[in-house]
Amino acid sequence: MSIVKQSVSKLSELPNLQDNLSTPQLVERALSRKEGVLSSMGAIKSTTGKYTGRSPKDRFIVKDEVSENLVEWGKINKPIEEKYFLSLLEKVVNYLEKKDEIFSLNGDAGADKSYQLPIKVYNEYAWQNLFAKQMFIRPTEEELETHEPEFTVISAPSYKADPKVDGINSEAFVLISFKHRIVLIGGTEYAGEIKKSIFSTMNFLLPQKDVLSMHCSANVGENDDVALFFGLSGTGKTTLSADSDRKLIGDDEHGWSPNGVFNIEGGCYAKCINLSQEKEPEIYNAIRFGAVLENVILDEDSRIPDFDDTSLTENTRVAYPIEHIENIKEPSMAGHPKTIVFLTADASGVLPPISRLTKEQAMYHFLSGYTSKLAGTERGITEPQATFSACFGEPFLPLAPAQYAEMLGEKIDKHDAKVFLVNTGWTGGKYGVGERMNLPYTRAMVRAAIRGELNDVTTVKDGIFGLEIPTHITDVPDDVLIPRNTWENKDAYDKTAKELAVKFHENFKKFSHVSDEITNAGPLYRAK
Template identity: 70%
Template sequence: MNAVEQSKLIKELLSHHNLQNNLSVPQLVEKILSRGEGTLSATGAIRATTGKYTGRSPKDKFIVRDETTQDVIDWGLVNQEIDEASFDNLYEKVIAYLKKKDELYHFKGYAGADKNYRLPIQVFNEYAWHNLFSRQLFIEPTEEEVESHQSEFTIVSAPTYKADPKVDGTNSETFILVSFKKRTILIGGTEYAGEIKKSIFSVMNFLLPQRDILSMHCSANVGQEGDVALFFGLSGTGKTTLSADPYRRLIGDDEHGWSTNGVFNIEGGCYAKCINLSKEKEPQIYEAIRFGSVLENVILDEGSRNPDYDDTSLTENTRAAYTLENIDNIVTPSVAGHPNTIIFLTADASGTLPPISKLTKEQAMYHFLSGYTSKLAGTERGVTEPQATFSACFGSPFLPLEPSTYAEMLGEKIDQYNTNVFLVNTGWTGGSYGTGKRMKLSYTRAMVHSALEGELNSAETTKDDIFGLEIPMHVPGVPDEVLIPKKTWNDNEAYNKEAQALAMKFHDNFKQFTHAGDEIKNAGPLYRG
């Protein structure tokens, strides 16, 4: 399929006999309810279910290997390849399938809040509720921008079309195919809306570095003095909780770019986990779920239609999609200056990493590449006890390029903008999981506050003899003994054994980063067995 043929197929979708173009939120809600795609909850949000796929399908995601990608993609288990012919054949079949649908939903918008770097996108959806999801998560154009909008990337989503792996070259009935040459994402066989969001993030992780912009899987906020902070962390580390601060305005909760202008949000909305959500613990998220929002796989009370956020009978990965405008304390538009502070969050179940430590540039690059945390029980099927896990750049499933590409850009920007970087352990203290206890949130908040206020930039530190990390001796609001993990353990020998075991896990994981220089490799734990 050449560019002319593809353009012809896109025109066929645009000329669909019943194409619904950029419908308003009320119009989409009406469509969803009349078509039986979802239920109106007591909050005003639409509740939809996603069938057997209640999360992403990483084994079903492919990138088309062609002259555009063959020499630049970090091919492997994360970035699986599919040939052009397979993409073209499946693309034609999906287009033909959607043309027969009684309605097709079309959204034009943007990825990237900085107008200098934004990506104009268009989304074709089989489901009205997926179109509402797209409208909540991506950046909505003004009326004038709709008229002049020229899409540079297209998503075609057909959740009820199922692939035949023997014929189509996929691994299952589900497929998420990305063609950078044809600037198209093809999604089918799954109703999980998160594939739409994350596929565009993967695209931005390919395109932005080509423009010398670091793409990042992190949340970001800005203080009253205009100081910017980034929060990196995998699931369960407290990224959402710690970045939601009544005294700091939210830039975004998940995806950002860092250009020569500063930080900008890639999205126009949030896709928050709802498990055990409460007004007391996370008021911003709780109050944001209202008319126009989408609740995914959340159980509703049959009579009242009130959401039961504690009910995980469908999945523990319950989600809410809502526009940033549903949050009061935000930056509009979602752009800010260069980060003053970066916080790497980890939930270390071994109880041996310091609760806070200040990183050198090399250590920052090392821990960025490592992306360490403990996978907590409940975050994945079969996980009943915390397990050490590493995800490069805190987002390896979404990185088309070699991870060192992003780490090198981070190091350059830390140098250029004199950014301070801290590693914060929100995990266990006084022992490992089962013996110790989770770090008090009040202590973590005090440490993060001190880091953001610059109180730790020149603080007296002591070096950890196993991990080589510089630990502040004093943090306001935190007992001194809590800062030194070894002092919180009753058994020094048990501590040393646990800490040394974790250090070796870091070293074993880092062997994969063959592109990293010696300065970075040597910035890891001092203990080497």
């Protein structure tokens, strides 16, 4: 028997293994083990130590005969030799063997059973097992009887690696082996690594089955009018897809197959920063028993959450099963999208709050994946930074971005989807001067786009970015729609906008293989 099979077999047979516990049982275990406390809202709250966001520098893919010629190797997908993976796997399993108890569950990734990936998750902590239980699709009791996992996740946060010995960068590690079909996590308590490692796995597997995997949220109206919301963390995917007038398909990860769109997950992982019942009632009301709060500050006596407190991190989170949202699509599948929204949180405050894109502009902005990376989503990010993340999800894409972009372009053409760029970032000035875009205005713009109200309206072309901006949208002040009008200092706007345009062009140089039509669909302004 191979080292891998021995290790996985050893885990599954441990006498200290607590397998497929119910939500109440996991809450009880987490509380009795002092892994967290119960909040006034009924959700358990845990903290994740110094790792309050993903650690991209500590994520590696095992380079072997399965991955070598398919993975786009580089700064995002860093290779690690198989020998280091096998060594760490054995060390982690031996470490978990000595624990009083560990926790496991069976789950699935992918609501469409034609493309579903059955998984097994092993956790050192009960609260992280609860997190995984709520984030992945939960098999029925009948399905559990014949459930055969095809991928395994092993998470041991308190196991610290030795970079000098283990071939990695720090004590923390997230290793993905497509050959051995295992994700190995250690040294970090941030539960998001569990979720995103499986997303990366699906981004490797699904395109090989003619399915576009997407970092987006999705919802659907009464007439099967599906809308997709692409964007990096903090741009508003979860918030804008949770719409009382539409059914939620999912808030973060989806596949687009020949059958239509399906949710990869069984839960939602929403940001809690400045959360309020008034502005985001669907998310706020989903925080109840069974949900997991991450790094949210509670009042010591009342245990009431303070969602405005960022003393631990701005990346405060809540994980809950999708059933905690009242208005959901069951099962989490629908038809082909009619509207696609690219979300960006532009900290420079110069992009329009909404603009209509041509097919070529859509491909340009999808490949660019521009946003301002918000504080807390990754270690070391303390204020917004301009970033370009191909396909609005490059950190999770094992394959070349062009492969995903080509698939999206084909689907936009085939299904005549309308595409919009929406700025949920700053208006009236850049970060520190202006203010964040008013959420009710953004909701009104997005709803107008989904209803088809912006397909044939009067627009003006932005002179710097070449974007078509609607001149009027119901329930939105006209001045808000033209970003230059919101700046007191027009010269400062022009200077800042041109600086961002140059950044777009510089970034796009790496896509030298794309057509001239797509390359020329970027900003009109070019530095002399």
